[in-house]
Amino acid sequence: MNPVHGRSDDLFPDAAGSAPYPVAAAAHGPAETTVTAEPAFRTVPASVDAPSPGSPPSTAPDPAIHCRDLVRIYTAEGIEVQALQGVDLTVTRGELLAVIGVSGSGKSTLMTVLSGLDTATAGSAVVAGHDLMRMTRAQRVRYQRDVVGFVWQQASRNLLPYLTAAENVAMVLGLAGRSGRRARIYELLDLLGVADCADRRPEQMSGGQQQRAAVAVALANEPELLLADEPTGELDEASTAAVLEAIRRMNEDLGVTTVVVTHDPEVASHVRRTVHIRDGRIATETMRRTEVGPDGRPVRIAEEFTVLDRLGRMQIPQDLTESLDLKHRVRLTRSSDHLGVWPQRQGWEEQQ
Ligand code: ADP
Ligand code: MG
Numbered sequence: 008m009n010p011v012h013g014r015s016d017d018l019f020p021d022a023a024g025s026a027p028y029p030v031a032a033a034a035h036g037p038a039e040t041t042v043t044a045e046p047a048f049r050t051v052p053a054s055v056d057a058p059s060p061g062s063p064p065s066t067a068p069d070p071a072i073h074c075r076d077l078v079r080i081y082t083a084e085g086i087e088v089q090a091l092q093g094v095d096l097t098v099t100r101g102e103l104l105a106v107i108g109v110s111g112s113g114k115s116t117l118m119t120v121l122s123g124l125d126t127a128t129a130g131s132a133v134v135a136g137h138d139l140m141r142m143t144r145a146q147r148v149r150y151q152r153d154v155v156g157f158v159w160q161q162a163s164r165n166l167l168p169y170l171t172a173a174e175n176v177a178m179v180l181g182l183a184g185r186s187g188r189r190a191r192i193y194e195l196l197d198l199l200g201v202a203d204c205a206d207r208r209p210e211q212m213s214g215g216q217q218q219r220a221a222v223a224v225a226l227a228n229e230p231e232l233l234l235a236d237e238p239t240g241e242l243d244e245a246s247t248a249a250v251l252e253a254i255r256r257m258n259e260d261l262g263v264t265t266v267v268v269t270h271d272p273e274v275a276s277h278v279r280r281t282v283h284i285r286d287g288r289i290a291t292e293t294m295r296r297t298e299v300g301p302d303g304r305p306v307r308i309a310e311e312f313t314v315l316d317r318l319g320r321m322q323i324p325q326d327l328t329e330s331l332d333l334k335h336r337v338r339l340t341r342s343s344d345h346l347g348v349w350p351q352r353q354g355w356e357e358q359q
Contacts, residue, residue, distance in 0.1 A: 015053045032238070069136065071232055071264035072098035072121065077130035079116050084095045090116040091127065092287035095316055098266065103258040107283035114268045118236045122268070123150045123155050135231040156225030158218065158235035165221030166209045171197060172220040173205040179227035195223040198260060213245025219253045226263065233265045247271065289314050290322040323348065
C-alpha cells in the first residue's frame with residue numbers, strides 16, 4: 008500500500024492564482040550571429056530525443072509511456088479523419104505531464120489509445136512495459152483494470168450516483184480483491200482532500216469534490232498511470248485549482264505517472280512539462296524549472312521548444328509562417344550552430 012505523506016503545500020503553487028515567485032519566459036540560447044528572425048524564446052532541440060535543459064532525459068530506460076509514429080485514423084461514412092498523425096511521446100516514470108491543444112486536435116484520441124480503450128491504426132505505444140499494439144483481448148481487460156486509472160471530464164461518468172464516495176472507491180478495491188480496504192479508502196480520499204465527503208453521494212458533493220473523488224477511484228487499484236481527460240473542463244476557477252492541486256500533490260506523494268489534458272494555459276503553467284498537440288501531432292513542448300535569480304529569489308523559467316521528429320519534420324507555428332510569409336516552399340540556410348528559414352524568393356515563385 009502506498010504511504011500517504013504529510014502535505015507540503017509550498018511544493019504546489021496555487022494553480023489558479025499567481026505563482027509565489029516571478030514567472031519569466033527564458034530569453035536564452037546561443038547568441039545570434041546571423042540575421043535569422045527567430046524569436047529568442049523558441050529554440051529547436053537537436054533531436055526530439057536529446058535531453059533538454061530542465062527535462063528528464065527522455066532516453067532513460069523503461070519509460071512509463073513510449074509512443075512512436077502513433078497514427079489513428081477514423082473512418083466514418085467513407086470520410087477519413089486522421090486524428091493522430093504520427094505522435095512521438097516519451098513520458099518518464101513519475102512524471103506529471105500536461106497536454107494542451109484546441110478542440111479536435113487529437114487529445115482525447117491519444118488518451119483513449121493510452122488507456123487501452125481504443126487501438127491506434129499504426130505506430131507503436133508501450134505503457135509500463137505493455138505493448139498496446141499487441142495485446143490480446145484478455146490482456147487489454149487486465150491492462151485497463153490494473154495498469155491505468157482514468158478520469159473523464161464528466162463527473163457523472165466517473166462515479167456511480169447511488170453510492171457514496173467511499174463506496175465508489177470500495178467498489179474498485181472490491182473488484183481487485185484487496186485487503187485493508189477501509190484504511191486505504193480513507194487514505195485515498197484524504198490524499199485528494201475529500202475525506203469529509205466519504206459518506207456523501209455525488210449529488211451531495213460539488214463538481215470539484217466529485218472530480219477529486221473520481222481521482223481517488225482511479226487510483227484505487229494502484230495504477231502505474233493516471234490519465235485525466237479535461238478533468239476540470241466543467242468546473243469553475245476555484246474548483247479547477249483545487250482539483251489540479253490535488254492531482255499535483257498525489258503525483259508528488261505517490262509518484263504515479265500522470266497525464267492531464269487541459270485547455271487551461273494557467274493550469275499547464277504549473278507543471279514542469281507541457282506538450283502542445285496540433286492537428287494530431289505534438290508541435291511544441293514547454294519545459295519549466297525554477298532557478299535562483301540574481302536577487303537570490305527563485306525565478307520560474309519557461310522554455311518553449313518546437314519538436315523535431317526523427318524524420319526531421321517540425322511544425323512552424325502559424326503566427327510565424329504568417330508574419331514571415333512562409334508558405335509552401337521555404338529556403339534553409341545553415342550557420343555553424345543553427346538553421347535559418349526564409350521565405351521563397353519572389354523571382355523563383357514567379358518562375359514556378
Ligand atoms: P480533442 O480531444 O483534442 O478535442 P479528439 O481526439 O476528440 O480531439 O478528436 C480528434 C479528431 O478526430 C476530430 O476531428 C474528431 O472529430 C475526430 N474523431 C474523434 N473521435 C472520432 C470517432 N469516433 N469517429 C470519427 N471521428 C472521430
Ligand atoms: Mg477531447
